[in-house]
Amino acid sequence: MSVVKDTNIPFSRESLEQLLKRRFFYAPSFEIYGGVAGLFDFGPPGCAFQNNVIDVWRKHFILEEDMLEVDTTMLTPYEVFKTSGHVDRFSDWMCKDLKTGEIFRADHLVEEVLESRLKGDKSARGESVKDEEDEDKKKRKKKVKEIKNIKLEDDVVEEYENILAQIDGYSGPQLGELIIKHNITNPATGGALEPPIEFNLMFDTAIGPAGNLKAFLRPETAQGQFLNFNKLLEFNNDKMPFASASIGKSFRNEIAPRAGLLRVREFLMAEIEHFVDPEDKSHPKFDDVKDVKLRFLPKKVQESGSNDLIEMSVGEAVSCGMVDNETLGYFIARIYAFLIKIGCDPNRLRFRQHMSNEMAHYASDCWDAELHTSYGWIECVGCADRSAYDLSVHSARTGEKLVSRKALSEPRTVEEFEIELAKKKFGPKFRKDAATVEKWLLSRTQCELEDFAKKLEEHGRIVARIDGVEGAVELDPELIKIEKVKRTEHVREFTPNVIEPSFGIGRIVYSVFEHQYWARKDDAERGVLSLPPLVAPTKVLLVPLSNSSELQPIVKKVSSVLRKEKIPFKIDDSSASIGKRYARNDELGTPFGITIDFESAKDDSVTLRERDSTKQVRGSISEVVEAIKEITYSGVDWTKGTASLKPFNS
C-alpha cells in the first residue's frame, strides 16, 4: 500500500510526542512515582506495534534464512564480561561538578559547549545560524540553555571545529585536557568540574544468598550466543556457515539519558551472529540482492570531512571493496528490505561506515543503518564484523575449543610453534600455582609463542605476569621448550569469524513513528500515523453507524469473521460521529475501517475505508475481509486489493 499524504502541515515533533503519550504508545515508567530517566513502558498500541515488528523480523531473518534462535539469560557472571572486554572497556567518561554533585557525560559536554561557542561566534559575526547544521546533535536535550554572542579568534574557531570532527575519538584523559584548556565548566552555574573518570555502563548485581557471585545485566545478547557456539554448531550438523539469532532485552546504565526512546537504559534488541569461515565470506544468496541500490557513507568520505552519500548497488559496493565481503553486503541489503517493510522512509535511510576511532572494541569493521529523524541521523542497526574476537577470548579463558573443522581437498603442510612443558618440574618450582601457569602457557596464541621463542633464545628466559599468580613468573629452557614444527593437515581447524547485524528495536520503532506521522491538510490537529498494515497495532476499526439494535447482528457477524481470520480489530460503538471515530483511529495507525449502516442490515454489504487516502469502497462482508487480508498479509496494494469492490461516496 503506497502512502498518500495529502498535507501542507510541517512535521512537529512536539505534536507527535503528544499523540504518542496521549494514546499510550509509550509513557515514562513509574510516572506516578515521578519516573526514572531512560525507562519507558509501552502501552497497548506501542506494544502491539513492537510485537508486530518482531514478528516480521523473525519471519524476514530467522525463518527465511533458517537461523538458529536462542533465548539466553540476561543475568551474566562477571567472568564472562571480564573476558569479553566489557568490564574494562564498556564505559563512558563522566565528570562531576564538585559543588552541585551534578554529573555530565564528558564527550557530550565538551561537544555541546564548543558548539554553542561556535554558534555565538557566528551570531557575533552577523552570520545566520542554521538550526539544521547541528541537528545531529539534538539527540539530547541541551545543557547549554543560552548562546552568548561572543566573537572568537579565527584560529580558535578552527581548533574547535577540529575537536568536534573527532569528538568520538578522545580518551578520558584527553577530554580532561580539553576541559582545562578550553575552560569548560558546568553550563548552568559556571562551577568547576572534576577530571573525567570512567563509568562502566553495565548494571551490576550479585547471584545467590552469599552475594559473592558478582554478575551484570547483559549490555548485548551476543555473548549468550557465542558461549553456546559448540552446541549450535553441533545442532547444525557441524555445517558452516550458519547463523544464530536472539531477541531480548539488554541494559545500559546511561549517564544522563535525555532523548526519549532513542537513549534508554533497558531496551529490546534483535541480534544475529552469522558464523563464517574467515577464508570464505561469500554468500550463496548474494545474487538475490546484488542489484539493490543503497545510499552509503563510507569511512573515507567521512575522513575527508564530507557527508555526501554515494549511491550504488550492493554488488558494486562489494566488488569495489568498499563493503568488505558478500556476507556483509548481503546483510546490509536484507536490513534495508526489512526496514522498508515495516515503514521506514527509504529516502531517510543511509548506511554509514564506522571510522576507526569510534568502533567498539570487538569490531574490525562496522556499517550502521542510520535513520533520519528530527534528532538527526540515528544509528538503528549496527552491522559489524566482530572477526574471531569473541570466540577466541572465551576459548583462551575457558580452555574450551570454539572452532569449526573443514576437510581439506588436499592435505597441506603447516608450520606452527609448539610448546612443550617439563611438567614434573612445575610442581616443585611453582607449587600451588603450577596448574595456573600450565594452563596459561597452553592457551597462548601463535604470535605470543613466536615472541617467547625469540626471548628464550636471546635472553635465556621469559618473565611473565599471570592473572592469579603473585609476583612475576620466570621460565627458562629447563621448564619449557618452544619449537617451530612442520605437520601435515588433512583437516583445517579455524575459529569462525562473526558478522553481526544488531537491531535496536526501540530506536527503529520511534523512527518509523517520525517517518509515518503527518497531519491532514489545513488541520494540524488531525494527526495520522500511516503505519504499514502488516505492522499496524490494530488492522480494522469496526464502526456501526448508530447504536440501533438493528445493526448489532451485523457487527457480531463481521467480528466473528475477523476473529476467525485472526485479524486484530476493535469495535467503536460510541456515540461520537463517524468522522471523530475515524480520526481517533488514524492516530492509532489503524489502516482500515469497516462501516456498518442500515443498508448492511439488508444485504450484508459494508463499506471499507482506507486510512491515508480516506477512499471508500463497498462489498459483501467476505469480499471486504478478503481485501483486508490480501493487502495486510500478502503485500497487495489498495488498488489491486479492492479491484472487485465498488467505489463508495458517503
Next chain:
Amino acid sequence: MSVVKDTNIPFSRESLEQLLKRRFFYAPSFEIYGGVAGLFDFGPPGCAFQNNVIDVWRKHFILEEDMLEVDTTMLTPYEVFKTSGHVDRFSDWMCKDLKTGEIFRADHLVEEVLESRLKGDKSARGESVKDEEDEDKKKRKKKVKEIKNIKLEDDVVEEYENILAQIDGYSGPQLGELIIKHNITNPATGGALEPPIEFNLMFDTAIGPAGNLKAFLRPETAQGQFLNFNKLLEFNNDKMPFASASIGKSFRNEIAPRAGLLRVREFLMAEIEHFVDPEDKSHPKFDDVKDVKLRFLPKKVQESGSNDLIEMSVGEAVSCGMVDNETLGYFIARIYAFLIKIGCDPNRLRFRQHMSNEMAHYASDCWDAELHTSYGWIECVGCADRSAYDLSVHSARTGEKLVSRKALSEPRTVEEFEIELAKKKFGPKFRKDAATVEKWLLSRTQCELEDFAKKLEEHGRIVARIDGVEGAVELDPELIKIEKVKRTEHVREFTPNVIEPSFGIGRIVYSVFEHQYWARKDDAERGVLSLPPLVAPTKVLLVPLSNSSELQPIVKKVSSVLRKEKIPFKIDDSSASIGKRYARNDELGTPFGITIDFESAKDDSVTLRERDSTKQVRGSISEVVEAIKEITYSGVDWTKGTASLKPFNS
C-alpha cells in the same frame, strides 16, 4: 490430532533430560564457564517451542478477550517494591552452617530431614517405603543422601507428620525453634546451623552514575501493570471491567535452585491483570465455559488432611461457592483450555486452592493450576484474587487516585469520615515536616480515620510515627478535626479488584515435555516428543530419498510452497537412512515428514508421514501441504485432514 502412543517403555526422566540436552532444547547457561545454578538457555527447538506457546497464549487470551498488552521495564525503583510489600515480605528463610559456609533454605531443610527420619522409621519398623508418597517433595535434589533406619517413638512420628502438614506456614523464628528442638544439622557434616535469617529474593542494583537510586529486578510483571492503571483505564474509554496483560522476564534470587527448569532465577512469565468492580464479579462469557468439567482440590479438603480431587463443572463450582466468583471461574476454565491446547495431559492437571497460611501477602484467594510431573505436582499457573491491595497501597503512597467511577442508577447517601486540617497552624508547628504530615493525614483510610476520631475524643490527641519525620508527631483538635459526614453521591468511586492469572512459561514448557515424551515399543532409545503440531518447533521434515540430482527440483518446489505458507520446516538431505532421519526428528517433536522419492520426480506426488502413529499417506504437493495446514493451524485431526489422500505403505 489425538496422540497414539504405542509403547511398553516406562517413563524415564533421565532419558528425557538427556534428549532435551542432546538436542539443545535447553542447557545450563555459561556452561563453558562452569555454569550458574538456576540459569538456563533455550536452544533452537526449545526457543521455537517457547515462542509458539507464547503465540498461542497471546491469541487465546489477549486477542480473544481484547486485553490491553503492555511491555513495562524490569528495572524497578526501590520505592515501588517497598510500597507493594516485596521489600519486607518477598523472602525466604535461610540458615548457614557456621563452619562450611553452606547455606540452606530453612523450610526445605526441616522438611527433608524430618521426611528422611520418618522413612528411616518405616524401614526400621519393616514397612515398605513407597517412593510415590513423597513425590511432591522430589522437586529438589536431596541434601539428605542417606536414610538411617532408626525407629522413632510413636508420639515423635505424629509430631513430625504434624509439622510436615503445615511446613509452608511456619515463620522464620518458628523454623529456628524446630531446628533446635529436633536437633536438625547440616545433613552432610552434622555441623551446627545458625538461626534462620530472612533473605530477600529480589536481585538489587543501582540506576545512574551516582549509584544512589536503588532498584530491583522485578519478581513479577504485575506492578508495571498496576502503576499504569489510570492510562489503561483511559485507553479503554473508562470502561470496566477490562484486563491488561504482559509477557516478559522476571527474576528471583533463589537460595539454592536445584530442579532444572522448575526452579530458576530468571524466567518468562505471562500475566493478566483483570480489573473488576468488587461489587460485581460476574463475567459476560461465563456461560461459554460453565459446563467445562475440572478436577479441583479445594482448601477445605486439604485442611482435612486429604488430597482427593473433586470433579465438577465450573458452573457448579461457582454456584456452590467453592470458587468465589464467575470471573475467577471463567479464567480457571480458560487456563484449562490453554494448557490442553499446548499439550498438557488433562489427566495430570488439577486446580488446587491455596491454604490460608501459604498465600502470597497480596492475595485474598488463589487457585493454582498444577501439572503432575516426575517431581510431583507442580504449580504452573497461579490464579489469584489480589483484591484492591496493590492499587490501594500505590495510591496511598503516591497520592495518585487509582480508581474507577460508575454512574449510580439512583443517587445514594453515604456516611464517611472526613478530615479537616487547620493548615495555617501546620507550618509554625511542624516547620519543614508540615507538607509530609499533611500528605500523610490526607492519605489515611476510612478505618484509620475512624480510629483517630475515637482517640481524639477519648484522649484529646493522637500520637503517630510518620515515615520521613523524626520523632513522634502529636496532633490535637486545634490541628485536625475528624467528623462523620453525610453526602449524596451520584457517582460511585471504587478501587477495582484484580483477578490475576499468572503463568510460569518455563514450568509449563517442561511439564509438556514430560507429558508428551515416550519411547517406541521395545526400543527405549527411540524417544518421541509428541508435541501438538500447533506448538511444535518445526512442523515438517523434508526428506529426499536419495541425494540424486533428479530429486533436487522437487525439494526446491516443496520448500518454496512451505515457505510461502509460512510453515516452519527443515530439510534433511544427509546420507543417513530414512528411518534414522525420522527418528532424529521424532526427538525434536516434528509432527510431519514429507518423503520425496523417484515417483515424486515423475508426478509431483509425495508421501506424508505422521510422527506418533508413523502412518503414511500420499498425494500431490498441494494436497499434502493443505492437509498439514489444516491439521496444524485449524485443529483438524489426522483422519479428517488426510481423508482425501491415499494410504501409503513403504
